[in-house]
Amino acid sequence: MSSVFGKPRAGSGQSAPLEVNLAILGRRGAGKSALTVKFLTRRFISEYDPNLEDTYSSEETVDHQPVHLRVMDTADPDTPRNCERYLNWAHAFLVVYSMDSRQSFEDSSSYLELLALHAKETQRSSPALLLGNKLDMAQYRQVTKAEGAALAGKFGCLFFEVSACLDFEHVQHVFHEAVREARRELEKSSLPRPLFICEERALPHQAPLTARHGLASCTFNTLSTVSLKEMPAVAQAKLVTVKSSRAQSKRKAPTLTLLKGFKIF
Numbered sequence: 001m002s003s004v005f006g007k008p009r010a011g012s013g014q015s016a017p018l019e020v021n022l023a024i025l026g027r028r029g030a031g032k033s034a035l036t037v038k039f040l041t042r043r044f045i046s047e048y049d050p051n052l053e054d055t056y057s058s059e060e061t062v063d064h065q066p067v068h069l070r071v072m073d074t075a076d077p078d079t080p081r082n083c084e085r086y087l088n089w090a091h092a093f094l095v096v097y098s099m100d101s102r103q104s105f106e107d108s109s110s111y112l113e114l115l116a117l118h119a120k121e122t123q124r125s126s127p128a129l130l131l132g133n134k135l136d137m138a139q140y141r142q143v144t145k146a147e148g149a150a151l152a153g154k155f156g157c158l159f160f161e162v163s164a165c166l167d168f169e170h171v172q173h174v175f176h177e178a179v180r181e182a183r184r185e186l187e188k189s190s191l192p193r194p195l196f197i198c199e200e201r202a203l204p205h206q207a208p209l210t211a212r213h214g215l216a217s218c219t220f221n222t223l224s225t226v227s228l229k230e231m232p233a234v235a236q237a238k239l240v241t242v243k244s245s246r247a248q249s250k251r252k253a254p255t256l257t258l259l260k261g262f263k264i265f
């Protein structure tokens, strides 16, 4: 089920909002749901159904531009599985670990490797941001800030330490950074496809153009010719909304009713 949060769309006269799909990845308990809900509702929810996977929509304004943002709060089992559902869908990824868990940090590295491999295979790069969550629990940290930054550096992604139960503005800033990263990639892929120039050598046994076409002064086949070729098209992300069967079996009610019964700080 897809649920809508945020401000109503701006009135007519504005350009169509940019569509951005964002997937939140990470080990169970890293705080993916808590961060997603914090961003969408400004609230921290202390308990969340670990089997829930859902995609939410929110109307955002990032750098004065309207953005229709979809956020997939994934619920992988212990290891990434059926990853195509988000790999082929998202324009950007938030990879979350909990700084009080070394295992969670190691799993975030596996997710970054998965994304790098997918980018290599598809020739389509989708930016990732690495988030060390639970900054409010820093006294229990098992992962230093330097280790987080080093891992992010290895994969060329932005890095933030955050907390789902501290200030909303910081969490919002991180999600908006993800939108900016996605927007940069989308702009790159929507540019006219670049042309490159290559040299083609004349075939040695080909009859001269002058003879074949009767062009007295045409000597193309005796020289190297310059031709323009289009670069291969970059695959476009397919837009799908995916729900895991686990998620559907766990919850049938609209998202906002989820907030009932949970502790809200």
Ligand SMILES: Nc1nc2c(ncn2[C@@H]2O[C@H](COP(=O)(O)OP(=O)(O)OP(=O)(O)O)[C@@H](O)[C@H]2O)c(=O)[nH]1
Residues within 6 Å of the ligand: 026, 027, 028, 029, 030, 031, 032, 033, 034, 035, 045, 046, 047, 048, 049, 050, 051, 052, 074, 075, 076, 133, 134, 135, 136, 137, 162, 163, 164, 165, 166
């Ligand atoms: N102190 C603190 N607790 C957090 C924070 N973020 C999440 N938690 C807690 O960590 C536990 C797991 O959070 P979730 O948001 O359910 O984690 P998840 O990554 O969505 O986990 P799964 O749903 O199992 O995939 C919950 O008890 C949250 O209340 C945080 O920033 N600080």
